[in-house]
Amino acid sequence: MKLKTMAIVALLAAGATAATAQSNYDAKFKAYPTYSGEDLELTVDSSGTHWRLWSPEAQEAVVNIYNEGRGGEPIETLNMEYHKENGTWTASVPQQLYGKFYTFKIKFDGKWLNETPGVWAKAVGVNGKRAAIIDFSQTNPEGWEADKGPQVDNFTDVIVYEMHHRDLSMHPSSGINNKGKFLALTEPGTTTPSGQKTGIDHLKELGITHVHILPSYDYNSVDETNLEANVYNWGYDPQNYNAPEGSYSTNPENPATRISEMKQMVKALHDAGIGVIMDVVYNHTAENDGSNFSLTAPGYYYRHREDGSYSDASGCGNETASDLQQMQDYIVNSVKYWADEYHIDGFRFDLMAIHDTETMNRVAKELKEVNPSIFVYGEGWTAGDSPLAVERRALKENVSKMENVAVFSDDIRDAVKGHYTDAADRGFATGKPGLEETVKIGIVAATAHPQVDYSKGNNSKFAYASSPEMIVNYVSCHDDLCLTDKLRHSMKGEPEENQLAAAKLAQTIVFTSQGTPFMFAGEEVFRDKKGVHNSYNQPDSINAIDWENKAKYRDQFDYYKGLTALRKAHPAFRMTNAEDIAANLVFDEIDITETTNLISYSLKNHANGDSWEEIKVVLNGASESQSVEIPQGEWKIVAFDGKINPDQGLGTSNGGKMTLAPYSALILAKE
Ligand code: CA
8 A cells, every 4th residue: 555644744743633623423323322243244053144233224135045146136025123222123934045145135315225245245246236145164174273373472573574466376377276266375396497496485484584465355356256357466456354355366256265265365475484464454445425434324434624625544445443343343353253263374564554553552462362473563653634633643663652563664765765756766775874863773672872963854753662662674565666666766877787786775674684684576586666666566577576687686676585594593683672672783983074875883792692792784876985993802604795695604803904895784693
C-alpha cells in the first residue's frame, strides 16, 4: 500500500488533537447493540445449520441458499428473526448443509439491498460473492494438528522477507510448477535452468526466518473465473477478510481448495522452519456502499465526515472505524481466526494509524494468548487525514503507547537510499551528505541514545520507540521504486558495480541495525521492476522476479546470505531493550567538517550475550574511498570491500588505518 503523509508529524508537533470532530452520524452507531460471539453468521453442528447476522438497523433479513457458488436461483429463502438485545438476526435448518452456498439480504430504509456473503464468510464461491458451507476438518493437510511455526523469543530475532505470490514464481526461470499459486511454496527441489535454487529452497538457502505474504485474503480486483487472463494485483482491495484469495488456488470454483492449498503452503514453510506473516488491510474496503460491511450494517463500519460522507484516511475512498466496538471486535477476532485456523505467525497492518492504539493493543494481546511468537507490525501512518484524534492513532510516533506492536522506520528507509517521493534523490548509502544523524536513528531503532541528536532527524524529531522490538528497519518494500530501480535511477551514469555496492551497503545497514530487519523479495538477486514504482496492477513482465539473476548476481546473493547468517549468529545485532543499546552501542566521534557519509560504531561488552566481545561497524556511503583509524587489537575482518564471511572471516587486522572502498561497509570483530 502506498506510503504517504509525513504531515502527521507536523500535526503532532503542533499539538493538534483531532483533525475534524466525529460526526453526529457516527454518534448514532455508538448506540448500536453489539455482538461478537463465535457463532456470528454461520455455525454447523449436530443440530443443523445456523445463521446469525449482526444488523441492528435492518427492517427484515433473509438467507438465500444455493446449490452453486455462482448463477442459478436460491433453492430456499429463510426469513430471519431479530434479537434486539444484541442486534442479530437468526435462522436455522435441521440439516448440515455442507456443499451449499448462501447469501444474506437485508431490508434497510424501506428497500432491499443487494445480496452479500456477510462479513464473516470463511469459505466462499468463485469471486467471493456467495459464502460456502464446508467441513473445515477436511481442509487440513496431513500432520496439521502438530504443525507449528518457529518459536520467536524476541521480535528482533525475526528476519522478514516480503513477497507477492506471483513475483516469486511466475517467471519461467523459477522452475516452479504451480506458478502464482499458494502451492508454489510447497515445491522442493526447484531450480533455474542453470541450476540455482528457487522457491522454498531458495528461501532456506538465503536464511530468512519469516515470509511476509502480500494480501492473501479474498480481494476484489482479479476475476477468478478468468485466470487465463493472468491479471496481477497486489490485493490491497479487500472483499472477504476471512477467506483466502481464489486466484492463488488451483481451483477457485471449489471453496475448499483455496483453504486447503493455503494451509499446505503454511505447513511447507513451517516444515522448513520459516514463519508466515500475513499482510492485512482492515483499514478500508474495495467498495463503499457495495461492500459486505455496507450490505450488512449500512454505514456502521466506516468513519464519516460531518456531512455523512465517507472520510478517507486510506486514500482509497473510505476508512474503517476501529474505534467502534463491533469493528474493533471484528479486527481482533479476524486475526485470531487466521492465527488459529491457518497457523499464521504474524500480521502486518496496512495503514495501521487508521486504527486506534487501543485496538492494536487488543490485537497484540489477544494474539499473544493464541501464540506468543506472533509478530505484529504495521505502517505507522495514514494516507490522508482522519476524524480519529491524532493521539489515538496507531502512529509511528505513538508506538510507545502500544505493547508488542512494531512500526516501519521510514527514517532509515529514506535516509539510506534517498527519499521515496523523488526517484533521483540520493541517500546516505549513495553519497548524499547530511543524513548521518537520521541513519543513526535507524541504527539505534529510534530509541533514546546519548549520542543521537534527534533534532537533526529528517523524519522524526524524538526517540519514539521505547524498545527495539517496536521497530522494523528496511530500505524498500513493494511500494515505490524497489532498491535496484532506485539505485539505477539515482546513480544514473555510474557503473553497475557501484549500484551493486550501494545495494550491499544499504542492506548491511538494515541487517546490522537494532530492531527487526525487513527485505523485499528478490533484492538478494538484484531484481528490478523495470523502473515502475507503483506496480500494483502491472503485468508479470514487470513484477515477476527473473531468477536467472541469481547466477548473474550470485555475488550479491552470497552477500545477503552472509548478512542473515551474521545476524542470526550474533545477538549483539538483536538487542531487546533500549537500555542495552544505550549502554553497549557506542558511536565513534567523526569530525563532520573533515568527512561526510561516514558512520562508525561499536557493539561492546558481549552485547546481548554475544560471543564476540566487540563488533565494529563502519559505513562509508561516499562515492570516494575513506579511511578510518581502527584501535589496536586482534580483529577478525567479517565484512570488507563487498565481501562478508561471518564464520571464518576474511582475514585479520591489528588495527591502524583501514581504507573503505566507495559505498561499502567494514565489519570487524574482537573475540
Ligand atoms: Ca478474489
